Amino acid sequence: MAKKASRRISYVLPLARSSSGHRLGVNGLAYDVESAILYSGGRDGLICAWASNIDQKQGSSDEATSYTLRNQIQAHTHWVNDILLIRDNSALVSASSDVSVKVWRPIAQERQIPTTIGLHNDYVKCLASPGSHSDWVASGGLDHKIRLWDLYGAGERLCIDGGDDESNAKGSVYTLSACGSMMGSGGPESVVRLWDPRTGKRITKLVGHTDNIRDILINHDGDTVMSASSDQTVKVWSVTAGRCMYTLNMHNDSVWSLYSDHPKLAVLYSSDRSGLVVKTDLRASAEWDEGLSLSVAQEQGGVNKVIATGSDIWTATSSSSINRWQDIPPDGEVQLPESSPQHHRWSTSSRSRAPPPTSSTAANGITKPRIPLSCVLRIPNASPITSPRQRDLETASTFSTVNWRKMSEAVAEQNFGPVHPFQDLPTETIEGQQGLIKHVMLNDKRRVLTLDTAGEVLLWDLLQCVPTKSFGKRHLDEVVPEVNTNESVGNWCSVDTRTGSLACILDENYCFDAEMYADELRLENASDFRDDQRINLGKWILRYLFAHLIEEEIARDEVYRRQLQSKHIRKPQRAPAPGSIQLANAQLAPWHTLQVDDDSLITPRPTNGNAAPAVTPGLAIAIATPHPGSVVNGGSTSSNSNSTEQGSNLEKTSSNHSQSRTPSDKPKDYFSANPNVSTDQREEDSAEYNAQSPVDGDKEEKSKEGTILFGKRFRMNFPKKLGRTSVEVKPTTVDEKAEESDKSEEKEEQIIEDNFYGIIQRMRYDYEEQLQDASSLALQSRIYPSSRNETPLIEPPPHTTIIIQEDRPDSGGVTDIYRGTVNSVGQDADQIERSGPMWLGDLLLRNQIPLKEISKVSFVLMPYQDLLPSIAGADGNSRLNANRMLRAKKICAYITERIEPQPEHPDPHALKPEDYLELYCQDRLVPPNTTLATLRAYIWKTGGDVLLYYKSNGRKPELERRMTGLMLDKSPIDEGVPF
Helix, strand or coil: CCCCCEEEEEEEECCCCCCCCCCCCEEEEEEECCCCEEEEEECCCEEEEEECCCCHHHCCCCCCCCCEEEEEEECCCCCEEEEEEECCCCEEEEEECCCEEEEECCCCCCCCCCEEEEECCCCEEEEECCCCCCCEEEEEECCCEEEEEECCCCCEEEEEECCCCCCCCCCCCCEEEEECCEEEEECCCCEEEEECCCCCCEEEEEECCCCCEEEEEECCCCCEEEEEECCCCEEEEECCCCEEEEEECCCCCCEEEEECCCCCCCEEEEEECCCEEEEEECCCCCCHHHCEEEEEEECCCCEEEEEEECCEEEEEECCCCEEEEECCCCCCEEECCCCCCCCCEEECCCCCCCCCCCCCECCCCCECCEEEHHHEECCCCCCCCCCCCECCHHHHHHCCCCCHHHHHHHCCCCECCCCCCCCCCCCEEECCCCCEEEEEECCCCCEEEEEECCCEEEEEECCCCEEEEEEEECCHHHHHHHHCCCCCCCCCCEEECCCCCEEEEECCCCCCCCEEEHHHCCCCCHHHCCCCCEEEHHHHHHHHHCHHHHHHHHHHHHHHHHHHHHHHHHCCCCCCCCCCCCCCCCCCCCHHHCCCCCHHHCCCCCCCCCCCCCCCHHHHCCCCCCCCCCCEECCEECCHHHHHHHHHHHHHHHHHHHHHCCCCCCCCCCCCCCCCCCHHHHHHHHHHHHCCCHHHHHHHHHHHHHHHHHHHHHCCCCHHHHCCCCCCCCCCHHHHHHHHHHHHHHHHCCCCCCCHHHHHHHHHHHHHHHHHHCCCCCCCCCCCCCCCCCCCCCCCCCCCEEEEEEEECCCCEEEEEEEEECCCCCCCHHHHHHHCCHHHHHHHHHCCCCCCCCCEEEEEEEEHHHCCCCCCCCCCCCEEEEECCCEHHHHHHHHHHHHCCCCCCCCCCCCCHHHHEEEEECCEEECCCCEHHHHHHHHHCCCCCEEEEEEECCCCHHHHHHHHHHHHHCCHHHHCCCC
8 A cells, every 4th residue: 555645844943144046056057048047056955047138049148247137036945956948948847856856937927836737756867858948848867767857737648667677776767858859868887779769669779888978969860879978978870870979089078968959969068067067069070070179268166058049158157156158269279389389279160181271361351350279179970189288289280181080189298287178267146145055954943054155153042033143164074063962852853954944843753852941941931931842843833833824714714604604693493303203193012012023113093004104214313212200002192100110121122222223234233132122312323423424434334343243253242132032123214325325425515634624624614513403503613823922933934934844755855735834824825725735734723743652761760878768658669750851859759748748828938949969870960950851961861761879068957957857756666676
């Protein structure tokens, strides 16, 4: 049986200097050329849209122009690994480590939230679509699956196993690419697989890489595939031949990203783990390895994604910032050093076999931009020269008439130094924000220390939802001992910083496990709380995160009660039932003269053959029981004494009968043939049985039947049952079925949903029952939120994010089903009623938390050196157990009650037990406010029962004198040893 999905509540604390932009690294980039909008997806779960007035169609940009944030949305609760524009750039699909694939329409007229179109069983790493007009998108993940999703809401179209049939140990999908009727995938198996997306069948697989496949490109004709790998190479594959045609070696590190918008992949951009961005131009080359590769830019870290638009190149790294670089102009010329006998230049766009011109001025008089030779990289797949800078200028001038490959094979070795990128600095940087990357939960379970990307350490309060102190740029481990305390509090929440913010997760199973004493929380109006009052932390924060929702539900409840009561008043009311029924004037046979097998036992009929009209079963239930003082027998009224006795017998029989009754359609009914039970009483019992829901009724049938069978076989103390006859009397079938039908229909309408709204349904059913019982009374609200004395007022920031998540075991992850803020939960009441868990409704509306066994600690109390009397009873047992939150001063009060007499009129100014009694554990004095849980964790520090010693501190001398007197009064006989 599949495990039921559970729902939990998360809230995200807003950053102190929160502003627009990413907080963590950026993994995905996409560009809408028509609208000049850059989209980015980050490790913080954000998707951002950046707008500019740069005209990419003109192929020019103003370096002074900056991109500004147009829109952003928290689409995911984990890393966004890839994004993809679809449907003519009107929608954006995102793949995330929260196992979901979502679609977002950022340019819609009304603000929309991303919609989940599919789920994987593990992290989703990549996306692919055959074109902007396609009606499907493919996603691949660590669950070894490639899934095709319908973009019109039809769900999953196709599921492909991304690995070999014989082994899926390394079948994860890291990258996808699609074009026409072909789709390519790659992963840790170092194999490129080609698939038919229409059938899901594998076309072929391309073997040749020696490490992970990180990116794949397919040309428009579908006959050429490019793949980038962690083995530092880019391979060019022929689909027709099914083999590698060229290996490009322009990188010296793992190649992470490829990009090309050229139909034949003739202009290629690639990036690697070292941060190098390379442009490879193959448009004028006869062979793939005759092209020219140039170093464009050098990032500070590995480049996760590179894209090119017009004259710009965009790079995304592990930094929260996005860089825009100026592209190498297509008409640029590579310039040799002046030390060369001849200044050789090669155009990056028109590589010819003729000698290059000696002038840098074109025929039209326009000077072409020069590209330093230090930017040039070698890409041949077979060459004896290993260094990209080793070439002889004299030989280079001699062989300048041949192509680059022929020349490179003939040149002598000469070192020209390291590679220098064409651009030293980016044209523009879209600055990111500082996100949280590390955290430590303190022992009080209310405060958390965090470290952000700038190195700053902050202290957060999980209840106030704000940072309370900054420690500057320090090591996190150095600050922890300064602010931590020695106390043990239950784990009521879990926290994480995987999206750059501090998120607190509350689960039904443990969010109510932590309590704190009110006097330790530094609350306002502390005098309003009892000395030993405890506050449940999970209940406290949830009460005020959803404060606006509670107000909205109270208002809705008041409207519903008013409408329900007014509707009930307008409805015609039935006259009250009479206390007795006067039957038709007929001669009925006395009951005591009836035989057991006589049908008249079931329904009394007049002996003159004129039967009275049948009473509707549903209406006859309430009035069928004979009144104790007016039993009709042969048209006369019996005496009071006889009526009382018979009424008593009916009451006892009714009790037994209601406990042992089974439905009439059962093959055997051991206790239904009792001649002392009247027809009306059986009908009443039948009504009680049918008042249950069908499911509960079936369960009760089985349980009652088992009880009856057990009683029949093993119990012999049922005198009334043993006295029954062997002939069973069957009740009227027609009436009972009709009654069961009426009752079952009534209960079918009262189906309780398993969500927040289910609690509201229960309350409304109670209102209806209350009106039926006493229609003249005003309906009292069933909503009882916790009071200020139980949950003191706290005010979380209005923009604190609240998320309702569903843990789906079948999908392997947690998905968001609601996202809002503290300010918006009231407006989103309808959504929360559908998506919120039932336990949340119980807490907010009825102030009830799930029942759970109390965690206790066992301990032993002993007098220190027998200076005080023992608390042990007559059996000598001094072993106790108590709630783990019990304080040491409560233990002192317990000791006082056991060792000294309690005054009838306590002195309010007398010393408290903790003032003159001390507790010791492991030879350490236990502070009065220490709980048993803290004592066990930080003082006792071992297993078994905690051993505590108590003694007087001398502030109450009469206690020692009383003990001394007891010692002197003891005789040798009492001690049992020689004096």
